[in-house]
Amino acid sequence: EIVLTQxxxxxxxxxxxxxxxxxxxxxxxxxxYLAWYQQKLGQxxxxxxxxxxxxxxxxxxxxxGRGSGTDFTLTISRLEPEDFAVFYCxxxxxxxxxxxxxxxxxxx
Amino acid sequence: xxxxxxxxxxxxxxxxxxxxxxxxxxxTFNNFWMNWVRQAPGKGLEWVAIIKxxxxxxxxxxxxxxxxxxxxxxxxxxxxxQMNTLRPEDTAVYYCAGGVGWLITSWGQxxxxxxxx
Numbered sequence: 770e771i772v773l774t775q776x777x778x779x780x781x782x783x784x785x786x787x788x789x790x791x792x793x794x795x796x797x798x799x800x801x802y803l804a805w806y807q808q809k810l811g812q813x814x815x816x817x818x819x820x821x822x823x824x825x826x827x828x829x830x831x832x833x834g835r836g837s838g839t840d841f842t843l844t845i846s847r848l849e850p851e852d853f854a855v856f857y858c859x860x861x862x863x864x865x866x867x868x869x870x871x872x873x874x875x876x877x
Numbered sequence: 878x879x880x881x882x883x884x885x886x887x888x889x890x891x892x893x894x895x896x897x898x899x900x901x902x903x904x905t906f907n908n909f910w911m912n913w914v915r916q917a918p919g920k921g922l923e924w925v926a927i928i929k930x931x932x933x934x935x936x937x938x939x940x941x942x943x944x945x946x947x948x949x950x951x952x953x954x955x956x957x958x959q960m961n962t963l964r965p966e967d968t969a970v971y972y973c974a975g976g977v978g979w980l981i982t983s984w985g986q987x988x989x990x991x992x993x994x
Contacts, residue, residue, distance in 0.1 A: 802979070802980070804980060804981070806922075806981075808922075812986075813972055813984040813985065813986055813987060814922065814972075814984055815984070816976075816980075816981065816982050819980050819982075825982070857921065857922055859922075859924075859981070861978070861979035861980050861981070862979075864927075864936045865924060865936070865937075865938050865939070866912075866924040866927065866979060867924065868921060868922040868923065868924065869921075870921050871921045871922075
């Protein structure tokens with residue numbers, strides 16, 4: 770099973786600042802099958818990034834993903850008020866599919 | 878994008894059973910692999926099970942293997958999760974989710990399952 774470890778657990782930032790979220794895998798994620806989801810309070814998750822770096826339909830270009838192998842990063846270049854939420858990485862390369870524990874981006 | 882609506886959640890006693898349903902609005906439902914993903918109160922996301930487009934392959938998380946069964950009816954554009962021998966730790970919001978291959982692109986709003994005496 771591929772274990773995904775996200776850091777930090779919580780990120781306290783102000784609107785306009787840059788956010789950098791990390792996701793580390795316990796073993797190589799084949800074909801970079803790594804996705805990022807955003808979940809706002811009381812809502813279902815929403816796909817932001819797939820294939821480690823491809824933006825899903827409707828994802829603003831201030832969101833970018835990068836990485837390969839075992840180390841992945843989600844960057845939000847300038848935080849907008851609607852971006853504050855919990856972000857999860859997920860690997861879909863092998864079963865069982867696994868999620869990271871999440872990073873909460875909160876308003877400072 | 879597929880629109881997904883779950884139903885069937887509720888309160889059940891430990892050891893009991895429950896069947897969740899998910900109705901899809903998209904006519905290409907049979908092009909999607911479908912999943913159940915759950916989220917315990919205040920916790921993160923946990924993948925539960927996945928079923929192939931034509932229903933010929935199923936995979937499960939170890940935590941539910943042997944107790945839960947995922948199934949689908951493509952003619953009815955519906956996904957199901959039969960949950961048996963429920964435990965308190967199965968308490969969660971259960972999301973129906975689908976996508977291309979194993980990538981989840983669409984999520985329902987979830988249905989709450991509470992296992993308690």
